[in-house]
Amino acid sequence: MEKLFKKLRFSRLTAMGKTNFAISTAAVALIVVLVVAAIVGVILLTRTPSISSSTSSQTGTSVISSVRRSYTLVVIRNAPTNDMDPRETSSIDIVQNVYQTLTYIAPNGTVEPLLATNWSYNPNKTIWTFTLRQGVTFHDGTPFNSTAVVDSIDNIVQFGEGDAPDVWSGLVSVSAQGPYTVVIKWAYPANVAFIVGSAYAAFIFSPNVWKVAHVAPGNNTGLHQWFSQFHDDGTGPYEILSNQSSVQTGVTLVAYPKYWGGWKSDQFKKVIVKFVSNTATAVDLLTSGQVNQTGLNGQFQYVPQLLSAGDQVVPAKSFAAIWILFNTKHPLLNQSAVRRALLAAINYQQVLSQAYYGYGSLFSGGINPGKPFYSNETPSYPPTGNITLAKQILKSIGITGGLNVTWTLTYSLGSPFLGTAAQVLATDWAPLGVKLNIQGLPFNQLAKKAGYYNATTGQVFSPGPLSYAYSSQAQDILLLNWVGAINDPYLVINELFAIQPAPYQNDILFNWAYWTNQTFTQLLQKAHIDEALNPQLAQQEYNTLNLMLYQAAPGWPLFAEETVYAFGPHVGGFVSNPYYGFSYPFWYQMYYKG
Incomplete structure (x- = not known):
């Protein structure tokens, strides 16, 4: 898991992720704990079987509906972070739920559409043309288009932090060919559709982020500081509530109501990420019904205790x-x-x-x-x-x-x-x-x-x-x-x-x-x-x-x-995907199961 510490060859390191961040190895985990809070209209997952819920699929396809009952997932992370900058972050366990890439790499390695709907390439695979998804908006309301893609990639490379040198090592240029077409030129033959779906340093953010952040265009340090204050401007299913997030208290995410994928009633509309470093404490919280998900951080001696409590223990594929x-x-x-x-x-x-x-x-x-x-x-x-x-x-x-x-x-x-x-x-x-x-x-x-x-x-x-x-x-x-x-x-x-x-x-x-x-x-x-x-x-x-x-x-x-995750009995929909860190969960895929 020390890949978490990999930064640009001559760069500074950030607070979590690839820095000296106590997320131990392949078990880099998201531990889900119940935070007792009085939230009107919100149901926190517990072992109480009286909560009814419809059977769900893992993804939504319709426009968000008016839902009186909303499920909250409370996640414990075993180290604090404010590394929310999509350009260089190693805290992708959180950020991949807020921002998106042009493509998505499925667990079997197949490249699937995400912000790009299709693509083509020249015979020697050095020029790739991507057609972009229409009807997508950033969290600031700006429409997603080719300008956003060009600006994001150019700025990621210019900023030059994190894993950008690895991800974009062959980039020659990226240009807009109309509002929903982007051309990426590569220095050598490559599967660029695979590369733009990378887990790190490939997220697309709003071209208006400079205005939203009140930062002069090109002031990368100022923008990084803004992101680090738990602000965001992505297209993903969740937004960060900056006024409910801090290094001391954790990170709170809420469903973006205009998310292009839509929402279903049994998906988690709120995710609270809390920082707890002790695995034994996390396991006790899970087995007592206060926690819904945890990673074991390599401490697998707790598996029998978890299983005897009726929790789910799920080994997930990893390329670590x-x-x-x-x-x-x-x-x-x-x-x-x-x-x-x-x-x-x-x-x-x-x-x-x-x-x-x-x-x-x-x-x-x-x-x-x-x-x-x-x-x-x-x-x-x-x-x-x-x-x-x-x-x-x-x-x-x-x-x-x-x-x-x-x-x-x-x-x-x-x-x-x-x-x-x-x-x-x-x-x-x-x-x-x-x-x-x-x-x-x-x-x-x-x-x-x-x-x-x-x-x-x-x-x-x-x-x-x-x-x-x-x-x-x-x-x-x-x-x-x-x-x-x-x-x-x-x-x-x-x-x-x-x-x-x-x-x-x-x-x-x-x-x-x-x-x-x-x-x-x-x-x-x-x-x-x-x-x-x-x-x-x-x-x-x-x-x-x-x-x-x-x-x-x-x-x-x-x-x-x-990577081994433990889930409470009411959490469903986790998909093991080694192409994204240590099979970090995409919370949008997950749902409450009765």
Whole structure:
């Protein structure tokens, strides 16, 4: 979940999301708690079966009706945030319910219409034409049109924060061709319809937002401050009530009455997001009937308690994974055979079972199962570990008496279960003569120790020199919980294992294995292009890249995670969608069930 901390390569970090935000990993969750409030005409969900409700579908298609009974969903978030800026936010668990993108990526990876109704492209997939949905309005009443799309994308790129560099890396231009047609030109062949549906840095906001915010056009800092005061101007089903939202009290959303999708009577017309950091407290609130939804933040020991109370426990798909990254510049670890021996000795099943209670799956290579170009033909290390094989690999390079080393292993305290994983590794590697100095660090300190730090300015998450990796200050081994801003299979591999693009080719960003293989990097760049032009060739290239990772072993996935949500008995309609953060719920899809 440390993808939550990923910001622009030289940018500031915001309050939640990808900052040092205590939302632990794949369980990045929305915990729903009942806030006792006297709200006329509003029914808060409880276990009381006397509340009647009609059976509902998950989406509305009609104009909002006059509803006397309105359901309120109360959500607990396990860390405070005021990161409501759609241009760079990592708090998409809230913001994706307020703003929308041009397209929507369905759970099976299909690109579906959202603010764009259809699209076409030229033969080499570098020029994409989008037809926009008519009859949509922003929350300030401004009609949605091509001007809004052009202004939003241009400003996101200009602002340059958050994940904008990843999402819009190939953008050449965006232009309006009439009120409801937009043309996007890309620097290389790409599935742009997929990209504009990204979970981060792709939201469309009103072109009149500057006037609404009383900020001069182009004053990005002023607009960011306005957003951070819990204001919004999107097209989504919910609006933020700024006068009922604060970092201290939480965030309140209400149904936008003119939402183009319409509303049905059993959907949640109000969502109250409260900040509660203690998972045990959240679980107690859920089992006592005061809470309707919670994430477990990796603390799955509460599952039996939840089930016995009659709550729903729902594992959700996620493209997050736990990676082990070796410092390929340190002695011994600079030998691929040593790294392969270490990987061969790991009992992956035990790591998954002890650290994550089995809520995940093992996989090999650089691409999560379910993503495009994943292959189950990638070579793998023994799932339960093989010490004999590990010793044979070491013997092949002349090491017969064990490694006899003490290495520093670091992980983020925001993902506490990684500490358990580290203890399993210590046990697995002891027969090889390896001792571990295990250090859990706040994520900003983890990044600093890894070298994503400008010593001149003192700024963390600013590129540092690759030469730092050779120093004794850098960790030997790092456990990382990671998910990409966009779900192109290229992105995570590029972030973790490729030589970074100019001008950062000699710098440290998130490439914390410090592996510098030019052949690998060039093939990865080619596969990225071939994804759009020649998918069959791209699959072959990704298979080769996976094999190269297996053989060189600069790092390896320990397991792919699942996000686990618990819902009260009256919450329905949750759709697991790994293309949006950690399967963050879209509250508009959810409904009260009797």
